[in-house]
Amino acid sequence: MRIVHLSDLHVTADPSHPNNRNTAALVKHLWLNVSKDTVIVMTGDLTDNGFQEEYDNLLWLFRLLIVEQQQNHMIPPILAAPGNHDYALFGNFFDVDAVGRFRKAYNELVLNITPIENPWGVRCSIVSGCAFIGIDTADPEDEEWFADGYISPKQLDYLNTVLKACSEQRCVVVYFHHHPFFRGLGQELINADKLMQLLIEHQVDIVLFGHKHRSEAWFNYEGIKVMLASGRVTEPKGDALQFREIEIGKNGYVGHTVVEIPAYRPLEWRKADDGAVAQLGARLPCTQEDAGSNPASSNFVTID
Numbered sequence: 001m002r003i004v005h006l007s008d009l010h011v012t013a014d015p016s017h018p019n020n021r022n023t024a025a026l027v028k029h030l031w032l033n034v035s036k037d038t039v040i041v042m043t044g045d046l047t048d049n050g051f052q053e054e055y056d057n058l059l060w061l062f063r064l065l066i067v068e069q070q071q072n073h074m075i076p077p078i079l080a081a082p083g084n085h086d087y088a089l090f091g092n093f094f095d096v097d098a099v100g101r102f103r104k105a106y107n108e109l110v111l112n113i114t115p116i117e118n119p120w121g122v123r124c125s126i127v128s129g130c131a132f133i134g135i136d137t138a139d140p141e142d143e144e145w146f147a148d149g150y151i152s153p154k155q156l157d158y159l160n161t162v163l164k165a166c167s168e169q170r171c172v173v174v175y176f177h178h179h180p181f182f183r184g185l186g187q188e189l190i191n192a193d194k195l196m197q198l199l200i201e202h203q204v205d206i207v208l209f210g211h212k213h214r215s216e217a218w219f220n221y222e223g224i225k226v227m228l229a230s231g232r233v234t235e236p237k238g239d240a241l242q243f244r245e246i247e248i249g250k251n252g253y254v255g256h257t258v259v260e261i262p263a264y265r266p267l268e269w270r271k272a273d274d275g276a277v278a279q280l281g282a283r284l285p286c287t288q289e290d291a292g293s294n295p296a297s298s299n300f301v302t303i304d
């Protein structure tokens with residue numbers, strides 16, 4: 001089983017915007033290459049401002065995968081947690097209607113997965129013996145903490161219950177948008193310490209998040225096998241878009257790779273250098289030796 005981790009697409013209302021073009025490139029790649037035992041997990045900021053036109057474009061861009069799910073009943077499951085930009089103009093000016101727009105789009109994206117229980121703030125889905133627990137850290141009840149993210153005591157209580165219920169699953173994956181520890185000024189989830197305490201206490205296998213648009217990985221952090229922060233997957237690094245694929249074996253996390261695919265380039269850029277672009281598609285290894293184990297250290301894997 002594999003997990004594809006996408007984050008911070010920032011789909012806009014302008015269909016020709018590079019974010020939308022690159023989302024189309026990612027979806028096409030996944031549609032052509034992803035196998036049936038893959039789960040796509042998106043950690044927020046699917047849209048740039050939470051506008052209806054942006055959600056319409058998001059669903060249009062994902063239509064290949066949505067139709068694939070409808071016709072094949074399981075290929076490939078998509079899961080998503082909201083980010084601050086999904087509920088707010090520029091990620092900061094909260095719009096209560098955007099919450100409804102996200103949920104409606106979510107219900108169209110996430111098909112054929114039955115949550116074991118789903119009060120909105122914490123949602124758990126079981127896929128092939130793995131628990132995927134999504135948390136809404138852009139909790140609309142706590143909009144004063146909006147851009148930094150917030151996990152409420154109610155969510156923490158429920159998360160504790162869900163983690164206990166999932167203790168026998170072969171792998172527990174927890175995903176959300178904001179940072180569970182300090183990553184720069186103003187970039188730590190409110191109540192991050194309480195969230196980390198729970199994740200460590202239950203020794204979850206994999207933690208996925210986004211928000212800072214900077215890709216990093218931390219291994220064996222107080223018993224958590226791996227914590228992965230995605231960059232903005234629609235932002236090209238040179239000529240390539242990058243995202244991670246995580247491999248799950250019968251005993252949980254096995255390893256992960258960074259996948260590169262050609263980014264969208266305006267027609268005038270596509271010249272004689274197409275040969276170099278064709279070489280993209282390589283998988284870059286990420287090994288234990290590449291990374292530190294302490295999020296506070298600067299010794300981490302970066303793919304920026």
Ligand SMILES: [Fe+2]
Nearest residue numbers: 008045085211
């Ligand atoms: Fe973002």
